[in-house]
Amino acid sequence: MRKLFACCLFLTPLALHAAGPTLARLDPPGGQAGSTVRLEIVGAGLGGDMKILGEVPGAFTPLTVETGGDRRRPYLVEIDADARTGAYPLRIETNEGVSNILLFTVGPFPETTEEEALLDEQTPLNDNAAKAQAIELPRTVNGTLRGPDRDVYRIHGKKGQALDVEVQARRIGSAIDPVLEVRDAEGKLLARNNDAPGIQADARLSLTLPSDGEYSIWVQDARFSEQRLDFYRLAVGRFQYAGAAFPVSGRRGEALELQLLGGNLDKPQTVRLPASDARWAQAHLEGDAVSLPLPIALTEEPQAMEPGGNGPHELEPDTLMNGRIGTAGERDSYQLAVKPGESWMLETRAGETGLSRLYALLTVSDQSGKKLASAGDQEPETPLSNIVSNSDSAGDPYIALTVPDGVTALEITVEDLLGRGGPEYGYQLTARRQPPDFTLTLNDPYVNIPRGGVEQIDVTLDRRGFEGPVQLSVANAPAGVSVQGGHIPAEFGGMTTRRDSRRGMFVLTADKDAAPEPFTLEVWGEATLPDGTVVRRRATAPGMVAGVSGRGQRAVAMPWLAEDLTGRVSDALPASIELISPKRIKLIQGMVHNIEWEFRSEDPSLRPDGTVDVGSLPIVGNIRVLGGANVKRVRRKAFTSCSPPWARPR
DSSP states (O other): OOOOOEEEEEOOOOOOOOOOOEEEEEESSEEETTOEEEEEEEEESOOSSOEEEEOOSEEEEEOOOOSOGGGEEEEEEEEOTTOOSEEEEEEEEETTEEOOOEEEEEESSOEEEOTGGGOSSOOOSSSSGGGOEEOOSSEEEEEEOOSSOEEEEEEEEOTTOEEEEEEESGGGTOOOOEEEEEEETTOOEEEEEESOTTSTTOEEEEEEOOSSEEEEEEEEETTOOOOSSOEEEEEEEOOBOOSEEESSEEETTSOEEEEEESTTOSSOEEEEEOOOSSSEEEEOOOSSSBOOOEEEEEESSOEEEOOSSSOOEEOOTTOEEEEEOOSTTOEEEEEEEOOTTOEEEEEEESGGGTSOOOOEEEEEEETTOOEEEEESSSOOOOOOTTOSSOOOTTSOOEEEEEOOTTOOEEEEEEEETTSOOSTTOEEEEEEEESOOEEEEEESOSEEEEETTOEEEEEEEEEEEBOOSOEEEEESSOOTTEEEEEOEEOOOOTTSOSOOOEEEEEEEEEEOTTOOOOEEEEOEEEEEEOTTSOEEEEEOBOOSOEEOOOSTTOOOEEOGGGOSSEEEEEEOOOSEEEEEOSOSEEEEETTOEEEEEEEEEESOTTOOOOSEEOOTTSOOBTTEEEESOEEOOSEEEEEEEEOOOGGGSOO
16 A cells, blocks of 8 residues: 655745845944944945934934945944943834844943054054054954954053953954963963853953063954954953853843852952843943943743752742852752653753853752753764754753653752852753743844735744644734744654754735834744643744854854844835745645746836745755746746655555
8 A cells, every 4th residue: 555645835925035224334343431433334225214223322423425325324423421331232224124233332441443454455464463553551442353364462561460351252243253362572472261251252361460561462263264244342451340140040020139250350249130021131240441241131930049058959840940059069959849740841041141150960860869861961963964953052951851650759950060160150940840842043133024025034943852843923913914824844753863953934924005114023933742731932033143154153143132023114125026826735745846936016127137046945844945946937946745754655
């Protein structure tokens, strides 16, 4: 008997993407509090009536545009004298839509621009100690690293002088991975840093100068890579900075008291944050000269503090327990009452927050001490070829567990994998009674939908043991905007040993008379777990995405910049691609189906040119796209089904 595999494919409308305005860089990327800066916004689609959006603390005055057309817009920015040190989001809005976000950073020191960065051509001016650019202290230098480039700066110091040096790059939206060195007049290396605690991939160090004389500060990219976003800010002087925080998050709607600690602080500094309904807060150090604030996540769950001692302590379900591995080799222990057959999800949050140095090891045992499971001590699986994006292999560990027969209590321990400990080794532990589930992340930080047109939204589904289907939806679509698609199919057993991630997609369509105004969308995913529980997960927005070139490099995302998906209904496009074929088709194993679509425009002078590619279409279940399509008056795209092994004819 032949068994055929069949599926139904829902075809969402095709789209010519709305171009919208795009920001490429801010020149300079920051300024000193209380100063006036001539800022040039560089990008595309900057012409016409342009509105500046964001939180930069200062007044913007447009200057006369001499050259650059819609690619350069100069402004005079008067930064508030009381502006706090920080990286502030800036985006623009025009009739064509909203732009991406770039960050304008406010610092405490007078500012200088690297001389080499002022040149259009790549001419090395300060790539060794002999040609080092002299700077006065304290100072912030706005510079760039162009591929195999080193930037060297010369300072004069005195014996016993304390000096703090940091490179701001990844934290302010740059793609470079900086390495920082300080050398004496003879070239002897005094200090070096690459990836300091608490500041992503940025570099920072503190030292005491050994003698009077000249010193050089070296800045380079760790991989000497060519990056489109290749800027940095070098801060040199005396300033305070923290390397961690405890607790690592707070609860939405409640005031939060936390400690900023580590770094070069003599003692922890207590910070009190007011109650907020936002999902992120900024924890600032007090003082005139401080580094950038630390972003603090605000969660929905209630929180508790770890009692004194190593435990075992009672772990309350659905509560975030804030604990800390206070000394080297310490193991914190918790007890959780359970019943055989129950499904539990146990999770930690530490290193991924950027606020803890803990590399967590999570272990679960039964009431007799028999080990049931552990996480954080396994090598990550080799990425599979059909995975669009993979979860962070160095992420905080979690365990999805079904309670075995005879087990009535779980002992859960948290420790540092390397046996370290101290004030900076905080964590959160939570236990939820549920089967394995999933998380959702939006792939794009913003979207523009032309009136009468459509726009595709991509979402990454990270499966945490759940293999079933997920349906995406939008909770608050504005009037005149409809949602189609969003089905992410179940995984098929036997195809692979495991899948970490899957890409989903839905389409937003704006009516021709939809109001041309900005909006914010909540994107959700809903699924039914094996026990019948319906789970809804809210997709997190990346806020800002900075692409990082190079093999194996991940884009820099800043979720603290956005609550949800920001967008705008924009002016109608002069042309569109319309779907002619039925939206629902049924495919059987090996079948090829042609999808017909047509280029349409009220302007007869507009003609498509080249080819149309649907490479951005996600692989849905076991459907794949064949080839490209030459541009004709009517074009066709072929799809074919590729059945999993268990569905092959017998």
